Amino acid sequence: MTPTLPDNLRLLLVDDEENILRSLKRLLRREPYELVTAESGEAALRILENERIDLVISDARMPGMDGPSLLSLIRRRWPWVIRILLTGYADMESTVKAINDGQIYRYISKPWEDEELKVIVRQALAFQYSERRRLALEKLSRKQNRQLRALNENLEQQVESRTAELKETADMLDRALSELRTSYVTTTEVFSSLLNQRLPRDLQTNGRVIAVARAFAQHLELDAELTRNLEMASALYNLGKLSWSDDMLRAPSDQLTKAQTKTYRQYPEAGEQLLMTLEPLQEAAHIIRHHQERWSGRGFPDELAGDAIPLGSRILRMAVDFIELQTGLIISRRVSRDDALKLVERQSGRLYDPALCGAFVALCEGTAPDLAPTEEGVIAVDTRQLKAGMILARDLHAASGMLLLNEGKQLTRPLIEKLIAFERGEPEGTRYILFIHDPEVPEEPLMEVGIQ
Structure with missing residues (x-):
């Protein structure tokens, strides 16, 4: 749950154009x-030196010190x-610099979509808050470990009591770590929607590739870490x-010019280089680098x-080819x-691992x-069937590909109304279709929201 x-x-808003700052303030004033x-990078640094700031939104191009x-x-x-x-x-050069040097959470293209920008800010702050909670729990766990070692061995009752408390704390830490790992996967799916914004909907492949790769990983019963890195x-x-x-x-890749083909062959390595500075994504980056290798x-x-x-x-190679063949x-x-399956099967032993193929x-x-059949204990419902207390079994994306709600999110009546x-x-x-853990919750009628 968020x-x-x-x-x-x-929030600190940085831009040398006063009208942009006014627009951002007007957009966020009800948040x-x-x-x-x-109005400059130098002024922003002075504020940070003297005030507490949780999030910075900066323009890329500014006189003097630029955004990246x-x-x-x-x-630092x-x-x-x-x-x-x-x-x-x-501003792609500035964006790449910001990703590599500034390790930004997200970049937003101008002109922005108001609702998308507000959602991104909320998700960024939620991610930051979860990370702070995790660090606080780690600190608490270390403190309680020290206290446990200091207890007198003869105080058996105190030892049992403190051990129970420590177990509860460890369970909380495990849950926080699980949330963090899930948030890394969610963040990558949000980031993948950046490229999708430059493509028509029928050419947005990332979500379908994720579904195919996830389904195949579950079929092979791969371990959780490899599955997470593959996703x-x-x-x-x-x-x-x-x-x-x-x-x-x-x-299509078979229609590229000679110069374009050279650029095309560099994209797996370029993707790896963009991600290698992010420690949790290094294994995923290694998978990306080699996903255009051939079995031969x-x-x-x-x-x-x-x-x-x-x-x-x-x-990943089979999943990508299977989806991209269908999208041209x-x-x-x-x-x-x-026909895409037949083409994949025909290349077994040449492009693909024959056993896996x-x-x-x-x-x-x-x-x-969609390679995402409804598993046992999960039901598919539309927004008009939602009830407060239901828990999402899969991520929910907007028509644009933007992540709206995370897997594991518990729905409330205000949230359902906002979704509608x-x-x-x-x-x-x-019409949004949501996959929900089949709940045993009391019937709670929603407030009337004027659905036709």
Whole structure:
């Protein structure tokens, strides 16, 4: 569940254009934050030296100190401050610098979508608050360990009492760590939607690749860590394409020019380089680097062959090709799901691990098109069937691909009403389907919200 945030959060808005600052303040004035503004990087640093700030939103291009330089300095001096960059598509060099040096939480393209920006700010603050809770629990656990060692061995009753308290604390720490690991996966899925904003909806592949890879990992009964790294790699496998032109992003790979093909062959390595500075994503980055290798040894970037290719990369390659064949990103026509499976099967032993390929095709032939069948104990409902107290069994994404709600989120009546209102703003005919843990909750009628 998303934690309840404190009511004294302070946001610093940095931009040399007064009208942009006014727009941000007007957008956020009804949010439960205290807003502070600065018109330069130097002014922002002076504020940070004298005041407590929880989150900074900075423009990329400013006279003097630019946004990426400011956020990089903030990361070194105030690492607990969440950093968000406002930029345009043309500012890709600044964006890459901010990702590498400033380790920003997110970048937002101008002009921004108001609701999306507010959601991003809330998610960033929730992530920061969860991290602070985890650190506090770790500190508490260390303190109680020291106290336990200091107890007299003869005070048996006290030892038993303190041991029970320590177990409770350890359980809380385990839950916090589990939340943190889930939040890393969720953050990568949110970040993957950045590239999707540059593509028409029918070419947005990340979500479908995640579903395919996750289903196959569960079928193979892979361990939790490898599955988690594979999911993050699936969300970010095409991160190395961020610098491509829109035309090249939409072009099938077999229609690229010689120069474009050279750029294309560099995207797995570029994606790895963007992620390697982030410790929790290093294994996912390694999977991304090798997901275009071939079983025969004629892939790229390192021409690895056979079992030398990481297992996660072999799985990701099949999932990516299966989805991109259907969306027309590999050959100059879209192929049906069945034909895509036949093409994958035909390349067994050449592009793909033959043992994995057979299992992959068998799984896809036996499951629904989205490769996400409803597991036991999970029901699919639309927004009009939701009840307070229900718990999400899967992440919920908007039509644009933006993450709306995390897996494990418990629904409240106000949250359901907001979700219904958000759904009304989507393209006509859009209806959200949510996967819910089959609950045994009392019937609680929702307030009337005017659904037609």
